[in-house]
Amino acid sequence: MGTTPEYIEYVCDQVRGPWELRSRKMFGEYMVYVDEKPLLLICGNTVFVKKLPQIAELMAQAESSFPYDGAKEHWVLDVDSREHAHQVVAALEAATPPPQPKRPRRPKRSARTRPGAAVE
Numbered sequence: 001m002g003t004t005p006e007y008i009e010y011v012c013d014q015v016r017g018p019w020e021l022r023s024r025k026m027f028g029e030y031m032v033y034v035d036e037k038p039l040l041l042i043c044g045n046t047v048f049v050k051k052l053p054q055i056a057e058l059m060a061q062a063e064s065s066f067p068y069d070g071a072k073e074h075w076v077l078d079v080d081s082r083e084h085a086h087q088v089v090a091a092l093e094a095a096t097p098p099p100q101p102k103r104p105r106r107p108k109r110s111a112r113t114r115p116g117a118a119v120e
Contacts, residue, residue: 002028002029002044003029003030003042003043003044003045004045007042007045008023008030008032008042010079011023011032011040011042011047011079012032014079014080014082014085015032015034015040015079015082015085015086015089017086017089017090019034019035019089019093020034020035020036021033021034023042029041029042029043029044029067029068030042030043034089034092034093035093035098036098036099037092037093037096037097037098037099038099039089039092039093039096040077040089041067041074043067043068046065046067046076047076047077047079048065048067048074048075048076048077049074049075049077049088049092050072050074050075050092051064051072051073051074051075052092052095054091054092054094054095055075055088055091055092055095058084058087058088058091059075059077059088062075062076062077062078063075063076064076
């Protein structure tokens with residue numbers, strides 16, 4: 001079962017804080033970005049967080065599971081507990097480096113600009 005848009009809205013409401021949130025549908029499931037950092041993976045209406053040592057103590061009582069076939073094991077975040085979810089998101093945000101800026105794409109070369117291309 002896929003994740004519903006209503007569940008994404010609920011998760012974002014639960015973890016809303018002093019950071020910027022956005023979600024993006026990816027491969028039929030969702031990623032929630034906190035200050036442009038991909039922190040929450042949502043698959044099948046379940047929130048997963050990467051197993052990082054910085055949140056091990058906060059997630060000591062959490063279940064572990066695999067969000068999809070071939071994925072590494074993640075912790076399952078209980079977003080119903082708003083205070084705990086905030087603590088985990090704040091710790092993840094602090095522990096996760098900002099994303100690398102994307103390099104600009106090179107323009108595609110047309111047949112006219114390729115070396116050796118026939119010019120009419």
